Amino acid sequence: MYVNHSLICSFMQQIISAKGGGAGEQGTAVAIAGIMELPVMFGFGYLLKKAKGDIWVIVSGVFFLMKAVLTLIAPDYHWIYATQVFQMGGFALYTVASVEYVSNVFKGENAVRAQSYLASTITMGSLIASATGGVICQYLGVEIMLVTASVLAAVGCLLVCRSIRMNNKNFSQA
Numbered sequence: 001m002y003v004n005h006s007l008i009c010s011f012m013q014q015i016i017s018a019k020g021g022g023a024g025e026q027g028t029a030v031a032i033a034g035i036m037e038l039p040v041m042f043g044f045g046y047l048l049k050k051a052k053g054d055i056w057v058i059v060s061g062v063f064f065l066m067k068a069v070l071t072l073i074a075p076d077y078h079w080i081y082a083t084q085v086f087q088m089g090g091f092a093l094y095t096v097a098s099v100e101y102v103s104n105v106f107k108g109e110n111a112v113r114a115q116s117y118l119a120s121t122i123t124m125g126s127l128i129a130s131a132t133g134g135v136i137c138q139y140l141g142v143e144i145m146l147v148t149a150s151v152l153a154a155v156g157c158l159l160v161c162r163s164i165r166m167n168n169k170n171f172s173q174a
Contacts, residue, residue, distance in 0.1 A: 001064045001156030002125030005091055007133045007149040008071055009033075010126075011142070018142040021077030029077070032084040037092035044096040053100035054164045056093055061157035063089030068153040072146040105167065 008015065016026040040047075047056060067086035074080050098118055106114040136145040 001061055001094070001153055001160065002122050003129045004064055004068050004149040004153035004156060005094075006126045006129030007145060007152075008068065010129055011133050011137055011145060014137050014142050015071065015146070016077050016080060019074060019077040019080055021080070025077045025080075029080050029084055032081055033087040033091075036085055036088040037095075040088045040092040041096055044093075044100070047093075048100065053097050053104055054168065056097035057101050058157075058161055058164060060090055060094035060097055061153075061160045063093065064091075065150070065153040065157045066090075068146070068150040072143070072150050101164075 012029060013023075013026050016022070016029060021029075044056075063086050067083050067090050070083040070086065071080060074083060099115065102114045102118055103111055132148075133145055136148060
């Protein structure tokens with residue numbers, strides 16, 4: 001899921017340009033995304049009263065997928081502005097929910113190790129997106145890069161759902 005997120009964020013200039021916008025429109029899109037993150041990050045304590053962290057990680061996967069697909073099919077940069085609203089349920093929710101989830105599943109020293117693995121996978125996702133996204137944009141185009149991001153978001157969402165389901169099943173049998 002994070003490769004998808006990094007592809008869209010890192011190559012927003014190319015996406016906006018392909019959708020008919022320029023530097024000003026890119027700045028507006030990034031500002032909207034940033035503003036959308038704040039309510040979820042500050043209000044996550046309230047969300048935890050409604051459901052556990054694992055549910056919110058799954059919800060974030062769905063939002064990552066929705067944002068990727070809607071970015072792909074957006075006819076112009078105005079629609080990109082609308083897709084940025086999904087940042088609150090995608091990146092913002094994932095950032096806080098994944099930490100909560102790992103903290104609940106792993107205890108003590110294992111929790112520290114798990115948090116390190118989480119940070120490592122996020123970093124690797126960014127590196128993979130940076131290394132491949134530029135090549136894809138340059139040689140195959142922005143649309144193919146967005147198709148790739150959407151496919152990766154779908155695969156990531158499915159893997160997260162399956163992993164959490166398996167983990168919950170293992171804990172309920174213990």
